[in-house]
Amino acid sequence: MKNSLRYIKNLLPALIMLTLLVGFFERPVLFHDEIINVSQAQKPVIFNYAARPMFYLLDYMGVSFLGDHPLALSFIMLLVSIVGAWFTYLFAKRYYGYSAGLAALSAYCWLGWVYASGISAMPHMLPATLAILALYLYTPRRVEGFGWSGRLGLSLLLWAMLLSHPTGVAYFIPFFCFIGFDLVQARLDKRISSRELLQIGLSWALISLAIWLMIEACYGLFSENDVSYAGSWLAGLDKTSDGTYSRYFQPYNYYFELFATRFQVLIIALLAAIGCLVASWLGDRRASLHDGRGERMDGTGAIAIRLMVYSLLALCVLSTQSWKFERVAATFAPVASLALVCLIFEVLGRVRWKTRFLKPVFGAMIVILSAYSFAHEVDRISGSLERRRGTYSSFMEAIRAAETDQVAYVGSSSGFRLADMPTSATGRRLQHAGSPPDTAAEAEALAKRLRKEGHDHVLIEVGEDGRASYPLRRYLYESRMQRLASYRRGTYELWSLAPLNIRPPAYVIDDVKTALAKKLGVFLRYDRVVRGDRQDERQVYLEILGADIDQTDKAVAAVFESLGYSMRRGLRDSNGIRVKVQIRGEPPINVLIRDKQASPPFRRAEGSASVYLRQTVD
Structure with a gap:
């Protein structure tokens, strides 16, 4: 019987992590940024205009081993999400027991944005996973306990977190602040001398400086547009200051509101745990709150508080940027959910009565309510996919059905990067044929030239009002050619350059x-x-x-x-x-x-x- 229970306890975390696969293979490419990532992954150049070489390195490796399909990139992020889920479970279980581990795992997979954003071809789960891994490795050891190899390994992990996406700075800065705080605390507790404090602090700084110089050297040698890593950050700040991203503006408290809305289950559970603690204190005033019974380990209170402060600092750093996206919430959600769960079980560990009973009850409550929220999330995403059918998915199917490996593209050069999507998704190679013609005669000449070059299909950038592409589309329509598909609300259209065959007799x-x-x-x-x-x-x-x-x-x-x-x-x-x-x-x-x-x-x-x-x- 005990062996059966042990097998069930070990099986539950795996089953929860497998829920990240729900609907995964039916998921099409959804939006513009994913398309850019898919097309960028075809190139071996990872040091590009975007300050995320770690993400593009993983993407390129995924495409090399799994093929040039959008799901290949999504699968890489799925693996990253599963790694983050596993270390979340291990972290909570290490300090607060099995119930806390299961609750933290379910909150990670079902309450945050992991299911929606973490399994897409976007990098936002990568900083969060590396942050959880860094916390898992750093927390059980004192800062003075790290040797040169330990400091180098942890520094590489933190820099990889920053290199995976600019939002990694939300964890990068607070983590080094914690290292500095721990060094000062170690000196105040007289665990290290002033000389050792200076040596350890200087070693952390020198290691980070060396890593940064190596990154800049790689950008100087391999960058496709001669930009440095620091220059890519400055370019992003310039676009923020000149109003390029003003249409994405959100108030400072935007992420905090998302945090409060998505984690209502954990916040309510935390309030309930505090209520149990107060009731326990009122029931036995002679008891001290600091000698509570239970399975609490020494120092777990500091761990819970540090996690909460760390997640709040990450929220504050992310909120300093004026333009914000909901999908970026996948960056802070995993650590925030872990911090809340640890705080809940830390409070429960201080309750003097029925502690062994309360922890499984709260753990089961968090798991059940998280599963209920997850079911609604699956329905919401499935409905969103259904509404977007006939756009990207139908467009890729239309390109895949083309009878030639060469599809001509007529439109702006900026739109051509967006048109890279079918190349990576279907293996059909697009060739830029220039901008849309201005007159009917030019449209006829362009269509004949494309046919002569062997193109059987043409992808046309219609534009917002359709005026620029009207002569070409009008000529194709009057020539009895077929409009096969359109996407992005008609912004792009795929046409066949072969007119419908009218065989005699003409019925x-x-x-x-x-x-x-x-x-x-x-x-x-x-x-x-x-x-x-x-x-x-x-x-x-x-x-x-x-x-x-x-x-x-x-x-x-x-x-x-x-x-x-x-x-x-x-x-x-x-x-x-x-x-x-x-x-x-x-x-x-x-x-x-x-x-x-x-x-x-x-x-x-x-x-x-x-x-x-x-x-x-x-």
């Missing part, structure tokens, strides 16, 4: 097919004549992206109505909607509209519909 089904292609973003999967014993049948199969069965049904009805043909609807069943179109002088067209019948490469595409057109051929 009405050709007009229907062309009208549907112009009205909807479609893929022509096949157009064939099936030979029968008595008669032949023309079959056309169209795949429509970003539309469900009802939207497609309305669009098909509008097309037939515009052509002047009458429709007779059949029953709607599990196979779809059946429509029969009566055409004077020709055999009727049988139409079947089906929902989510995605065929390769659309097997994972959501919100797609299929239209089958069948007509007897004389």
Whole structure:
């Protein structure tokens, strides 16, 4: 029985960490910054304009070993998040027991932003994980107990935290402040002499200076734009001062409000623990609060307070920046949740009555309430992904379906970096063909040139109002070419440079097919004549992206109505909607509209519909 309980206790942390995989393989690229990271990971140059070489080194290694797919980068951050979760569990368990470890682990995985941001192709979980690892290694030892090798190893870890993302400065500065505070305290406690204080402090400073000089040397040798590491920081500060990021402005207390909102469960649990402590004190006034029973270890009170101060200092450092993002909260959430859990169990360790009973109860309460919050978070993210279907995911599927490895891009050079996304996601190579033409004649010449160069598809940067790209898109439309997909609310469009084939004899089904292609973003999967014993049948199969069965049904009805043909609807069943179109002088067209019948490469595409057109051929 004891062995079974031990196995269950060891299995629970692993099961909690595995919840980070929920919906992972269905997650598409979501926003612009992730696309930049995906495209940047294709290059071996990690010392670039962004002050995060550690992150780009991991990205490049991930792409090299796992392939150039957005999920490869997300998987690297998933591993980083799991490492952070494991050390969070070990830290809380080391000082406050199994219940605290389980509570800290569930808060890490389910209450913070780890699930939403930590498994994306973004670097914000990397500073948090390295900060937890540094705390785990530093806390059990006195600062004077570190030799030269220990100081070098910890300094490298702290600098790696700073090099992973600029938000790492929120942990970098407070950590060195704590080292200085511990040195002064060691001198006041007469554990070290003044000479030793000077030697140890100077060694920490010299090691950090040497690491910084090595970083600057690497930037000088390998940087792609001749910028130094300090220069990249100054460039970011310049953009802040000149108002470049003013549209992202948030008040100073923005992160504190996120902290209070997301960690309500832990804050309520902390207040409840304080209430138990007060009740215990009132029940036994003769007892001293400093000799409480339980499993508390010596010095754990200082550890809990230091963690709380450390997380609050990190919040203050992050809040000094005028522009703020919610996803940056994944940087401070792990350490903040760990600090709150440790503080809760430190308070419970000082309660004189039923301590052994209170800790499992509070641990179970935190786990259950965190799981409840996690379920809502999964639903929220799933709903967000559903709303964004037909944008990035459909766009990547459209690029992947292209019949050539070369897709031309027409648009601004700044937008071309954004257009790198399908290259990394699908293996299709984009070639910049210049800016959109100004006249119809230039548009025709550009389309013919692209066809001559072997391009079968063109990606067009439409722009905010669409005026700059109008001549080219108008020419493609009038040339009966297909608009295959659009994304970012129509800011970019993918067009086929091959006009729809009109095979003789020109049946009405050709007009229907062309009208549907112009009205909807479609893929022509096949157009064939099936030979029968008595008669032949023309079959056309169209795949429509970003539309469900009802939207497609309305669009098909509008097309037939515009052509002047009458429709007779059949029953709607599990196979779809059946429509029969009566055409004077020709055999009727049988139409079947089906929902989510995605065929390769659309097997994972959501919100797609299929239209089958069948007509007897004389």
